[in-house]
Amino acid sequence: MAPNPMKFVDGVARVKAERPALEFGTGVFEYAPAPEATDHVRLEPRYGLFVDGGFVAPKSERWFDTVNPATEEKLAEVADAGEADVDAAVKAARAAFRTWSKLAGAERGKYVYRIARLIQEKARELAIVETMDGGKPIKEARDVDVPLAAAHFFYHAGWADKLPWAFPGRSVAPLGVCGQIIPWNFPLLMAAWKLAPALAAGNTVVLKPAETTPLTAMKLAEILREAELPPGVVNIVTGAGETGAHLVNHPGVAKIAFTGSTEVGKLIQRALAGTEKRLTLELGGKAANIVFADAALDQAVEGIVNGIYFNQGHVCCAGSRLLVEESIEEDLLARLDWRIRQLRVGDPLDKNTDVGAINSRAQLEKIRELTRCGVEEGAHLHQPECALPARGFFFPPTYFTHVAQSHRIAREEIFGPVLAVMSFRTPDEAVEKANNLAYGLSAGVWTDKGAKIFAMTKRLRAGVVWANTFNKFDPTSPFGGYKESGFGREGGVHGLEAYVEVS
Ligand code: NAI
Numbered sequence: 001m002a003p004n005p006m007k008f009v010d011g012v013a014r015v016k017a018e019r020p021a022l023e024f025g026t027g028v029f030e031y032a033p034a035p036e037a038t039d040h041v042r043l044e045p046r047y048g049l050f051v052d053g054g055f056v057a058p059k060s061e062r063w064f065d066t067v068n069p070a071t072e073e074k075l076a077e078v079a080d081a082g083e084a085d086v087d088a089a090v091k092a093a094r095a096a097f098r099t100w101s102k103l104a105g106a107e108r109g110k111y112v113y114r115i116a117r118l119i120q121e122k123a124r125e126l127a128i129v130e131t132m133d134g135g136k137p138i139k140e141a142r143d144v145d146v147p148l149a150a151a152h153f154f155y156h157a158g159w160a161d162k163l164p165w166a167f168p169g170r171s172v173a174p175l176g177v178c179g180q181i182i183p184w185n186f187p188l189l190m191a192a193w194k195l196a197p198a199l200a201a202g203n204t205v206v207l208k209p210a211e212t213t214p215l216t217a218m219k220l221a222e223i224l225r226e227a228e229l230p231p232g233v234v235n236i237v238t239g240a241g242e243t244g245a246h247l248v249n250h251p252g253v254a255k256i257a258f259t260g261s262t263e264v265g266k267l268i269q270r271a272l273a274g275t276e277k278r279l280t281l282e283l284g285g286k287a288a289n290i291v292f293a294d295a296a297l298d299q300a301v302e303g304i305v306n307g308i309y310f311n312q313g314h315v316c317c318a319g320s321r322l323l324v325e326e327s328i329e330e331d332l333l334a335r336l337d338w339r340i341r342q343l344r345v346g347d348p349l350d351k352n353t354d355v356g357a358i359n360s361r362a363q364l365e366k367i368r369e370l371t372r373c374g375v376e377e378g379a380h381l382h383q384p385e386c387a388l389p390a391r392g393f394f395f396p397p398t399y400f401t402h403v404a405q406s407h408r409i410a411r412e413e414i415f416g417p418v419l420a421v422m423s424f425r426t427p428d429e430a431v432e433k434a435n436n437l438a439y440g441l442s443a444g445v446w447t448d449k450g451a452k453i454f455a456m457t458k459r460l461r462a463g464v465v466w467a468n469t470f471n472k473f474d475p476t477s478p479f480g481g482y483k484e485s486g487f488g489r490e491g492g493v494h495g496l497e498a499y500v501e502v503s
C-alpha cells in the first residue's frame, strides 16, 4: 500500500489531491453573495404543543431552545412534552378519530388538498425556516423539501375517496391514532410522508418532530389551523427521545411509524413486541453506489456528488459507499476530486451554497469521530481546501480511498458528507460487496447497458435501487428498507397499506 501522505490540521487530517486536477480553466467560479432574505419570516419567541386544534403550554412546564446550526443562534423556545402532555394529545386524537374516520373520503380529501395548497402558498417561508432551523442549503429546502412535501399531500389527497380502488374487492378501514416520530434531516418532508397517508386513510395522528428541527412542524400546525382541519385530527408534541418513548408506550395508540436511527428503531420494536400496535420502521442505510466502466462518467460523478453531499450527507439512503470498477477508478476519482473542489460550502441561506451546516454539534462530533477513525484504520482522507465559517457546525465534503470493507467508515452510517471509495472487478464482486452489510435501504447502478441494470438490481438487497441517477423521490413510489434498514413502505399504494386495515 502506498504511504499515506496525510497531514493533520485541526484534528482532522487533510491531504491535497494526489492526482493532477483536470484542466477546466481556472477552477471555481467566483460568486457574489446571494443571501435569501429572512425579514418576512415570522417566528414566535415560544411555541407550545399543538393539541386539539390549538397551541397549549406544556403541563411539564419544560421548554428547550432550537438553534440555527449555521450561526449557533437561538431561534425560538419549544415545549418539551412530558407523559401527561403526550396523554392529552393521544386523547384528543382518539376523540377526533370518532368523527374523522366516519367522514366521507371526498370530504377528507378536501382538507388534505387544502393543506397541500397552503404549503405551496407558503413555500418560500417554509423553505427559509427549514434552512434556518436545520442548516440545509436554501436551494435544497426550496427545490426539494417543500415541493415534495406539497406533492405528498396532493398525491394522498387523491386516494382519500378512492381507497376501495387501492385495494380492490376488499374492505378498508382506518387504524385509529397513529404515533409518528420523525428525524431532523428532512423535517417538513418527513412530516408530510407520515401525515398525508394517515389522514387520507381516515386516521388521526400524534406527531413528534425531532428536537433540533421542530420549527417547520410548528409552521405546519399553523397551516392545519388555516385549513380548518377539525381539532385533534393532528396533534404535534415536541420534545426529545423521552417524549417519543411516551408516545410509543401509550396504550391509546394503534400504530407507530418511526424514521430515525437503527438503534432507536430496535428499542421501539422491543417495546411494541407482544402488543397489538402496528409498526413501520425506516432506519439507517449505507448505500452502495456502483459505477461500471461503461457508465457515462461525468453523469456518474454528478450522481456520486448528489448521492453523498446532498443535505450534507444527512440522508438515510445516501450513496455513502462508492464501488467503482477497477479499470476506471483512477479516471473517475480524478473527475470526482475536481468536482468536489467546485462545491461551495457555507451559509445555508446563500442561494449558491451546495453544502450547508451540519444539523447539530452532536452530529458534527459523530462525523469527526468516524472520520478520525477512518484515518486511524489506514484509509486515505481527501478534503478540498475550503474555508469554513468561523461559527456554526460545518464539515468539508470528504472522501476516503484505500478503504477496506472491515473499516468502520465502510460499515457504519456516518450521516455526514463523507464518502468511502472501494473498487471491484466483476459484477459478482460488486453485488457481494454491496450486500455485505446489515443495512439495505438503497443502492445505485451506473452503466450504459440496460441488461446490466436489470441483472444488478435483481440481486441487490436494497429497497430502492436507482439506475443512472440517485436520490430521486416521488410520492407515487414506495420507499423503505431490507434487513436493519427497517420494514414497511412509505409512498405509493404500498405506503397507504400501512395506514389501513384491509380485510
Ligand atoms: P434518533 O433515532 O435518536 O432520532 C430520531 C427521532 O427519534 C427523533 O425524533 C428522536 O427524538 C426520537 N427518539 C429518540 N429516542 C427515542 C426513543 N427511545 N423512543 C422514541 N423516539 C425516540 O437519531 P439521532 O440521535 O438524532 O441521530 C443518530 C444517528 O441516527 C445519526 O447519526 C444517523 O446515523 C441516524 N439517523 C438516521 C436517520 C434516518 O433517516 N435513517 C434520521 C436520523 C438519524
Ligand code: MG
Pocket (backbone or CB within 6 Å): 066, 067, 068, 069, 132, 133, 134, 212, 213, 214
Ligand atoms: Mg434547530
